Amino acid sequence: MANPLAGVHAARHRLKENHPLTVLIVERLGLSVLLLWAVSVLIFAGVEALPGDFAQTYLGQSATPQAIANIRADLGLDRPITTRYFEWLGGVVQGDFGNSWASGAPVTEQITKRLGNSLFLAFFAAAISVPLAVGLGMVAVHFRNRIPDRVINIISLAAISLPEFFIGYLLIVVFAVQMGVATFPSTVYDGMPWTERLAAIALPTATLVMVVLAHMMRMTRAAIISVMSSAYMETAELKGLGAFKAIIKHAAPNAIAPIVNVVALNLAYLVVGVVVVEVVFVYPGMGQYMVDAVTVRDMPVVQACGLIFAAVYILLNMVADLVAIVANPRLRHPR
Amino acid sequence: MTDPIKYFSSRVSAHEMNRREFIGRSMAAGLTLAAATSLYGKSAMAQEPKRGGHLKLGLEGGSSTDVIDPAKSSSQFTFAMNRNWGDTLVESHPSSGLAVPALAESWEPNADASVWTFKIRKGVEFHDGAELTIDDVVKTLQRHTDEKSESGALGVLGSIKGIENKGGDLVITLSEGNADLPLLLSDYHLVIQPGGGFDDPNAGIGTGPFKIDNFEAGVRATFVKNENDWRSDRGYVDSVEMIVMNDATARMAALSSGQVHFINRVDPKTVNLLKRAPNVEIQTTSGRGHYVFIMHCNTAPFDNNDLRLALKYAMDRETMVEKILGGYGKVGNDFPINETYALFPEGIEQRTYDPDKAAFHFKKSGHDGSVLLRTSDVAFPGAVDAAVLYQETAKKAGIDIEIKREPGDGYWSNVWNVKPFSTSYWGGRPTQDQMYSTAYLSSADWNDTRFFNTDFDKILLEARAELDQNKRKEMYRDMALMVRDTGGLILPMFNDFVNATTTNVSGFVQDIGNDMSNGYVATRLWLNS
Numbered sequence: 001m002a003n004p005l006a007g008v009h010a011a012r013h014r015l016k017e018n019h020p021l022t023v024l025i026v027e028r029l030g031l032s033v034l035l036l037w038a039v040s041v042l043i044f045a046g047v048e049a050l051p052g053d054f055a056q057t058y059l060g061q062s063a064t065p066q067a068i069a070n071i072r073a074d075l076g077l078d079r080p081i082t083t084r085y086f087e088w089l090g091g092v093v094q095g096d097f098g099n100s101w102a103s104g105a106p107v108t109e110q111i112t113k114r115l116g117n118s119l120f121l122a123f124f125a126a127a128i129s130v131p132l133a134v135g136l137g138m139v140a141v142h143f144r145n146r147i148p149d150r151v152i153n154i155i156s157l158a159a160i161s162l163p164e165f166f167i168g169y170l171l172i173v174v175f176a177v178q179m180g181v182a183t184f185p186s187t188v189y190d191g192m193p194w195t196e197r198l199a200a201i202a203l204p205t206a207t208l209v210m211v212v213l214a215h216m217m218r219m220t221r222a223a224i225i226s227v228m229s230s231a232y233m234e235t236a237e238l239k240g241l242g243a244f245k246a247i248i249k250h251a252a253p254n255a256i257a258p259i260v261n262v263v264a265l266n267l268a269y270l271v272v273g274v275v276v277v278e279v280v281f282v283y284p285g286m287g288q289y290m291v292d293a294v295t296v297r298d299m300p301v302v303q304a305c306g307l308i309f310a311a312v313y314i315l316l317n318m319v320a321d322l323v324a325i326v327a328n329p330r331l332r333h334p335r
Numbered sequence: 336m337t338d339p340i341k342y343f344s345s346r347v348s349a350h351e352m353n354r355r356e357f358i359g360r361s362m363a364a365g366l367t368l369a370a371a372t373s374l375y376g377k378s379a380m381a382q383e384p385k386r387g388g389h390l391k392l393g394l395e396g397g398s399s400t401d402v403i404d405p406a407k408s409s410s411q412f413t414f415a416m417n418r419n420w421g422d423t424l425v426e427s428h429p430s431s432g433l434a435v436p437a438l439a440e441s442w443e444p445n446a447d448a449s450v451w452t453f454k455i456r457k458g459v460e461f462h463d464g465a466e467l468t469i470d471d472v473v474k475t476l477q478r479h480t481d482e483k484s485e486s487g488a489l490g491v492l493g494s495i496k497g498i499e500n501k502g503g504d505l506v507i508t509l510s511e512g513n514a515d516l517p518l519l520l521s522d523y524h525l526v527i528q529p530g531g532g533f534d535d536p537n538a539g540i541g542t543g544p545f546k547i548d549n550f551e552a553g554v555r556a557t558f559v560k561n562e563n564d565w566r567s568d569r570g571y572v573d574s575v576e577m578i579v580m581n582d583a584t585a586r587m588a589a590l591s592s593g594q595v596h597f598i599n600r601v602d603p604k605t606v607n608l609l610k611r612a613p614n615v616e617i618q619t620t621s622g623r624g625h626y627v628f629i630m631h632c633n634t635a636p637f638d639n640n641d642l643r644l645a646l647k648y649a650m651d652r653e654t655m656v657e658k659i660l661g662g663y664g665k666v667g668n669d670f671p672i673n674e675t676y677a678l679f680p681e682g683i684e685q686r687t688y689d690p691d692k693a694a695f696h697f698k699k700s701g702h703d704g705s706v707l708l709r710t711s712d713v714a715f716p717g718a719v720d721a722a723v724l725y726q727e728t729a730k731k732a733g734i735d736i737e738i739k740r741e742p743g744d745g746y747w748s749n750v751w752n753v754k755p756f757s758t759s760y761w762g763g764r765p766t767q768d769q770m771y772s773t774a775y776l777s778s779a780d781w782n783d784t785r786f787f788n789t790d791f792d793k794i795l796l797e798a799r800a801e802l803d804q805n806k807r808k809e810m811y812r813d814m815a816l817m818v819r820d821t822g823g824l825i826l827p828m829f830n831d832f833v834n835a836t837t838t839n840v841s842g843f844v845q846d847i848g849n850d851m852s853n854g855y856v857a858t859r860l861w862l863n864s
Contacts, residue, residue, distance in 0.1 A: 064489045064493070067486065102402065104402070279582045282579070296398070298400055
């Protein structure tokens with residue numbers, strides 16, 4: 001064999017032929033790890049580049065040179081940046097994200113709670129918004145350019161045009177202050193009964209649903225309309241299928257890829273991008289946690305949050321791609 | 336000096352003394368008229384507190400990096416938490432600002448105020464049932480001052496040389512005399528913990544009116560009543576819930592919908608809207624914090640006192656208070672002290688906006704061209720607006736101020752205390768000595784006006800060790816005049832602390848010590864319904 005890699009290439013090719021999905025997943029996972037590593041370097045460098053280190057920002061105005069020096073020595077901040085980075089990386093490879101500099105408690109423990117809260121809120125927002133958006137999109141297509149379509153469009157576009165904090169404030173004013181029916185603030189805590197928890201997230205969930213609805217709905221509508229104008233839909237109509245049945249059986253599977261992509265992006269947003277909604281509703285999620293950590297340059301926490309956020313994005317994008325591939329035979333068997 | 340006033344207060348509460356009597360006697364005991372009047376209001380209000388109920392506070396300033404360890408308290412939230420579960424040796428009086436006993440029953444300095452002996456209260460119990468001992472006190476102070484200390488109070492306790500237990504009394508030796516030592520011990524970091532908190536600084540075991548029930552950093556803290564509290568005049572409710580609400584609108588919504596009983600940091604821009612809510616009462620307290628425009632006295636063109644005076648006269652203070660603070664503040668007089676400090680120097684003429692004088696001094700300074708002012712809204716809320724307002728009033732005096740807006744992140748490290756003319760903010764200090772030592776002593780790190788005056792430094796150190804209050808007051812007056820007339824400080828306004836309560840709670844004390852009734856808000860409020 002002239003080229004030692006040729007054998008590997010051939011094997012890879014065979015694997016790809018027989019188990020295309022498995023190979024794809026493994027490849028994407030490998031790339032994800034590389035991407036996460038790059039993210040960690042970026043975050044580390046970014047936090048280092050911010051003015052002021054942990055000791056200074058944490059002590060704030062009451063800082064004295066001695067107290068600052070004590071904290072730096074305590075945490076080893078006086079050592080070179082590369083030493084500190086590789087020490088941290090060494091821990092992470094072994095599954096140890098270290099302790100928060102501020103509280104001294106293990107990062108994993110704190111994050112689990114906050115991540116749980118974020119996922120809880122995101123889950124309900126997604127469970128309502130995704131079916132609603134796709135359903136409304138289909139309804140809009142069905143009544144294309146007629147009143148229901150217009151109404152759906154206007155309302156969802158109005159909702160997305162308002163900043164999310166403003167929607168939040170409107171909901172608070174109407175339902176919490178004036179009518180007094182909704183729970184506010186939305187603070188959740190350990191040992192809170194389930195029913196109360198659900199009541200607490202009602203307003204933030206409603207806000208998030210309104211924020212993400214339009215994007216997904218419009219994409220569903222656009223994708224299905226583009227499919228509807230294709231020849232096979234005409235065939236479906238000619239062979240006598242009802243309009244709704246034609247949409248669900250023929251149009252939807254072909255339109256799924258762009259819709260799933262938008263849904264994945266919006267789901268990722270629901271997990272990682274809702275810090276404003278968290279603040280407005282006083283909801284203890286990941287976003288606020290990370291902002292607090294960045295404010296005092298609490299590196300282990302910032303790193304862990306950053307990695308989780310990046311992982312959520314990578315994972316959801318991967319799932320979106322996989323769904324698109326599974327749904328589309330042409331992508332499943334690329335030539 | 337404070338004990339007679341405390342006694343008078345208690346008699347007002349018991350309806351034994353009327354207003355005229357109270358004020359007369361308190362003034363004889365050394366209080367100013369304003370202080371005595373407001374103190375009467377408080378004592379009269381402090382009638383028959385109701386006990387029981389669940390008190391909820393919505394507070395700005397909490398963060399998920401907060402810890403219970405009082406040495407590391409730096410947020411408004413942990414500040415108020417400390418007051419709930421712990422006690423300090425000394426407290427400051429709500430209206431006079433003087434030192435009053437807490438866990439220390441009484442104290443005695445030596446002749447030059449360099450050695451202090453504190454008698455520690457007997458029969459006080461920690462939340463875990465252990466009795467407070469002199470050993471706990473000594474160790475607590477040691478933890479905050481030893482060479483490994485990471486305490487936020489290290490700065491105010493820098494001159495402590497020795498902390499000892501002498502026959503059951505606490506003896507503190509200082510490297511130089513300091514007549515203010517008792518007040519410095521009222522610092523909110525210095526919560527007395529069992530064994531000094533060396534074993535577990537985050538245990539949250541103290542002697543305060545409430546025990547910590549649950550604490551989730553950056554989210555909320557809950558407390559239950561300490562049934563064995565050594566004081567009966569505080570901690571009226573059965574349980575307290577403090578919720579972190581960093582969004583101003585969220586706080587206002589929570590208060591006006593009755594979900595919480597108290598909020599802090601009401602935005603001056605919207606306070607008039609909040610006032611319209613029928614169930615809300617605005618609680619303002621004069622504060623020591625001040626919004627400032629600072630010039631470096633040693634950097635051209637500000638090394639010319641005439642230019643500095645010109646810029647001082649070009650400031651329209653009344654308008655600043657009205658526009659920037661929404662009226663919730665007091666005008667400043669170009670020295671960093673107001674009447675909320677003990678030994679406030681009286682009778683110093685108020686500097687006012689005077690375009691003619693400004694123009695006169697500007698001409699005399701010989702300065703040509705514009706003056707560059709750096710600002711950012713990080714300096715204080717509305718700092719950019721304030722700079723523009725200042726530009727307008729200075730223009731009328733023929734002074735051209737050029738405004739440069741700097742980025743917020745890094746303002747404190749790149750602009751403040753670095754550039755020669757900028758906007759800034761100072762929180763108050765417990766004593767005049769602390770304020771001047773922090774920012775006006777020649778050798779101070781934060782001498783942000785580059786004010787180098789050896790006479791001033793000398794009087795400052797003398798005043799620190801002076802136990803005769805009248806002499807001390809005179810010295811502080813001299814110092815105030817030096818800063819006002821030759822310094823680089825333009826101080827247009829002191830901002831008030833603006834809090835709000837619902838109308839179904841009582842007992843809010845306007846404590847000049849700090850925001851939120853000096854942090855004691857949860858221990859002082861009670862529920863009416």
